[in-house]
Amino acid sequence: MLLLLLATLGFFAWQSFYPVQAAGQWSYQVVHRDVPKAAALVVLDGGELMVSQELRDRRGSIVRIQADGKREDVVSGLSKPDGIVSARGGWVFSQEEGDTAVNFLLRGDVTQLFQGSNVQGLWNEGDHLYAIEDRHDNGRLFRYTWSDKSLVVLRDNLDEAESIIRCTDGRMLYTEKGKGVVRQLTEDGTDPVIYEHLNKPTFLMCDQRGLWISEDSTHRARLLLIDKAGNQKTILSFLKAPQSIVVSGRDTYLLAEGGRNRVLELTPPSERVSQHQQR
Template structure:
């Protein structure tokens, strides 16, 4: 009888400890999910659009509206236009993880991060397939050249499409989860390898030196006069980083959840897609005020 009581007490204590651990784990993940985003000194932010499912790429338009890719899979993804009055309309539907988006030739090129999905050109309501890839994410356009990078492991490709003759060239074929490619104001072309946590420079000799390392799943890149902006595609405690022209790295936003693209608005502020919380943020330096 005594042994039975001891066994019961041991089991009850074990169950209590297990329950405590489960509660602590759930509490930790809840804290990670709901802990508010923090801006560093000199910056502020506000949520300007909510309920934007898996917000990924952003494209501010001249009329004040905003194009957003909603990165849902299995044909549930779309490109949505959010008007200045808040009204929304689906521009292109039935997509599978629409991701990258760049403006060119009077329209927009967009990618789909799915197997054998097309990179397409949208103009005047007409969608034209340009070429196909495997999990294409980041896009960049320069004159006759359209660059695309695949978010694959271990054999992702960095490709160049030529508008003039519709040719497609593979520039690199061993990229580890490439997510973004961009030309910076200093002339360098940079791309990310998320799995390795690095940013590389695309060079003519094929060496592609590491520019930055030790990052937490770097995804979208953007360059302007302030330097190189980097978002970390992590679902917990992700950061928006800024590396200034002198190489100094600063955390501008922290406690983000799967942030994606960042783009300038043209009025001194920036828009950031926080896909993990289905929303769009506006980020402003202290010279500007963003009303919550």
């Protein structure tokens, strides 16, 4: 019995502390530590970074990390702040704890846009802001119109929907973490599943390499890349609750690893080779 208990404890310790593994010629480094429950990332001019710290019970905040590493609170007293997106010269942010408002931050002033429940993912384009709720079997997808402040529920009964984005090919995609799928938002409402059998897919990001998917799993989570040909590759493995991935602006990527309270910088093979040649 004692041996079984020790083996079980050892297995969970191994899952928690086994280092992140990068595939092939990809590499990573930790660029910011002690970022409690790091979730959403936004890269600012001059190398600054906005990070949401997804703590509960009004202990969460949005923090600006300056290029020299200094930090300052942008908004505090939040409950699980999760999504951040730039819009109209400011920032829209969501909170994923209970019935809380989606807010607009402009020049230090916070304005409520609309009410939601456990809102996580945000996407802004033109006159429309999209927001999606992380709720079990009854999540909703909203479309807010800036010009007349109207709010439309585009979808309901979603199962832990966490992220929505527009890809470079024009498709709008969203996740249902509870079902392990990525769906395409369509005008006829059918919303076909385009990727399935995923382990708790959360944040999505599209760029010239394809579709990036992070898995919001406590143990052995992955960062996946589905290339333009539809091939799925695991770029990072043994992550702990990874959240948003963004382009850094210096030919690398930044990934929030909320389960380890840190931000990683991911370097692709071509950039890694060129850096080595310059040394």
